[in-house]
Amino acid sequence: MCGIVAYIGEKNCVPILLEGLQRLEYRGYDSAGLALVKDGELGVYKKAGKVAELVRSLDSMNGTLESTLGMGHTRWATHGEPNDVNAHPHWDNSKEIAVIHNGIIENYQAIKTKLLQDGHTFSTATDTEVLAHLIGAMYEKVGDLCSAVRLALSEVDGTYGIVVLSKRHPDRIIAARKGSPIILGVGEGENFVASDAAAIVDHTRQVVYLEDGEVAELTREGFRTMTIDDVRTEKVIEEITFDISQIERGGYEHFMLKEINEQPETIRDAMRGRLLVDEGDVMLGGLQHVMGRLLSARRIIISACGTSWHAGLVGEYIFEQIAKIPTEVEYASEFRYRNPLVNIDDVLFVISQSGETADTLAAMREAKRKGATALGIVNVVGSTIARESDGGVYVHAGPEIGVASTKAFTSQLTVISLIALMLARQRGMTKEDGVALARELESLPEKARQLLKNTEMIKAIAEEFKNAKNFLYLGRGANFPVALEGALKLKEISYIHAEGYPAAEMKHGPIALIDENMPVVFVVPKDAIYEKVISNLEEVRARRGRIIAVANEDDHEIEGLAEFVIRVPRTYGFFGPILNVIPLQLLSYYMAVARGTDVDQPRNLAKSVTVE
Numbered sequence: 001m002c003g004i005v006a007y008i009g010e011k012n013c014v015p016i017l018l019e020g021l022q023r024l025e026y027r028g029y030d031s032a033g034l035a036l037v038k039d040g041e042l043g044v045y046k047k048a049g050k051v052a053e054l055v056r057s058l059d060s061m062n063g064t065l066e067s068t069l070g071m072g073h074t075r076w077a078t079h080g081e082p083n084d085v086n087a088h089p090h091w092d093n094s095k096e097i098a099v100i101h102n103g104i105i106e107n108y109q110a111i112k113t114k115l116l117q118d119g120h121t122f123s124t125a126t127d128t129e130v131l132a133h134l135i136g137a138m139y140e141k142v143g144d145l146c147s148a149v150r151l152a153l154s155e156v157d158g159t160y161g162i163v164v165l166s167k168r169h170p171d172r173i174i175a176a177r178k179g180s181p182i183i184l185g186v187g188e189g190e191n192f193v194a195s196d197a198a199a200i201v202d203h204t205r206q207v208v209y210l211e212d213g214e215v216a217e218l219t220r221e222g223f224r225t226m227t228i229d230d231v232r233t234e235k236v237i238e239e240i241t242f243d244i245s246q247i248e249r250g251g252y253e254h255f256m257l258k259e260i261n262e263q264p265e266t267i268r269d270a271m272r273g274r275l276l277v278d279e280g281d282v283m284l285g286g287l288q289h290v291m292g293r294l295l296s297a298r299r300i301i302i303s304a305c306g307t308s309w310h311a312g313l314v315g316e317y318i319f320e321q322i323a324k325i326p327t328e329v330e331y332a333s334e335f336r337y338r339n340p341l342v343n344i345d346d347v348l349f350v351i352s353q354s355g356e357t358a359d360t361l362a363a364m365r366e367a368k369r370k371g372a373t374a375l376g377i378v379n380v381v382g383s384t385i386a387r388e389s390d391g392g393v394y395v396h397a398g399p400e401i402g403v404a405s406t407k408a409f410t411s412q413l414t415v416i417s418l419i420a421l422m423l424a425r426q427r428g429m430t431k432e433d434g435v436a437l438a439r440e441l442e443s444l445p446e447k448a449r450q451l452l453k454n455t456e457m458i459k460a461i462a463e464e465f466k467n468a469k470n471f472l473y474l475g476r477g478a479n480f481p482v483a484l485e486g487a488l489k490l491k492e493i494s495y496i497h498a499e500g501y502p503a504a505e506m507k508h509g510p511i512a513l514i515d516e517n518m519p520v521v522f523v524v525p526k527d528a529i530y531e532k533v534i535s536n537l538e539e540v541r542a543r544r545g546r547i548i549a550v551a552n553e554d555d556h557e558i559e560g561l562a563e564f565v566i567r568v569p570r571t572y573g574f575f576g577p578i579l580n581v582i583p584l585q586l587l588s589y590y591m592a593v594a595r596g597t598d599v600d601q602p603r604n605l606a607k608s609v610t611v612e
């Protein structure tokens, strides 16, 4: 949600900032802007639309822009519609200070009223402009940029990751965070600020993660950090490990397609060094110190948002079926505000690709506050949830750039399966049963590879239904969340209305929608409830609905029942979602391509939702 990048050094920062913004664009892409300090001037250049629009408008200016101090922002609008004026950076009243911001200043109206009384004039509808003016007003009082930022932030409620520049201080950048990630990139004679590592990894791998409530002052030579109350803090410089190729498209037309196709590898990576096949067991370093609490847990609560919440719903089946531990799943946004009954013998797993989702983070903090053990299943290394949880497991899917989550989901399910197997063995599952489950898990990457080879049928279905107005996705048991996820993927990137439903629940309402124009996707593997799902499928057939089935390779019966059949390899019921979701990801992808939508950056969405 909003991308931030800033540079101070000896090089011309304009290309560095623009490349950084392009790498960050998946975080928000409704407008973009730069602020540059040069020769005692502070220039602000901003444009509605994607970063490419900003680049075009800069290209059309006379002369080339150059500066060794600057910052850039790509926006996902919260306050004020996405246009040139509301784009960041924003000036203070004197136009000497500029601010970029990720987050929401909740009390901006009250602050604005006061500043208006003091004679400030505002030209945008944003909360960020108010923060810029407040910093400017503080600067008038104290004459020091870092102190002005600290004082201003002590008056605001809400969340922020910010960067501040002033034309009076061409030798420094001020950055701060509360609730929105900020990292400092440490170089030789140059330093960076970014909202995530992708923006700066071309230039440095040495990073420092700011904590909530910290402020940083960077110069060309170094940096110092402090709290908002001006108490110095000590930071550790960490190394970013990911490869540049992981954040490039690598010959694929879209990141989403690349990430779907990476799944054989990412599922394997989630298990690598953890799954002990011959022992039928699992070793997860990040959970060893909380094993006692996990084993004595009265229940597991899983909390997450969006696709990660769907992974949680599958997790409920996996934990209950394999580890035999009662499990509940909650939307993080609901959990945090309903004063949940949480006990010290509960274990909360939060699932998050980004590790930064505001609602998920708040749910985790709430459970911790109530004494529960809070564990993370997270993709982004060093993210806030990873750092604040009591322990957890990285899913190791690598950077996920496509806004629609794909590979993170199957990696989350793989990690949940590992945790369940580990707990099951500790709670008495025999080695023999453990080995059978471990072997099946080990076979999943190859099965995923097999099914990714057969995309012709999926492309044909996309072509056939590209003009559909509605879709229904049905599944039962662990495949009900797969139906939800299939529907979410379709909505997100092709803008076709789609609903996921438990197949048997359909007759209690959605069946009214079925006619000869309604495509209905059934996830119907040959498992214990196969016959039941087939009965639901017959109910749709009887009403002339158009049936697309995701079915096992050895299911011959289905040919006579469904108009289209997508084949998936067989696996155990509770591991089925890891494979069954992949054709649904591909279906939404090819539908979106056929409809000509922006697959990687669908309208109104953003990766990493760091606002409530």
Ligand code: F6R
Pocket (backbone or CB within 6 Å): 305, 306, 307, 308, 309, 351, 352, 353, 354, 355, 356, 357, 360, 403, 404, 405, 406, 488, 492, 608, 609
């Ligand atoms: C869907 C999608 C979102 C995220 C949700 C949670 O394709 O990407 O629904 O799953 O915003 O994000 P994380 O997992 O980063 O907490």
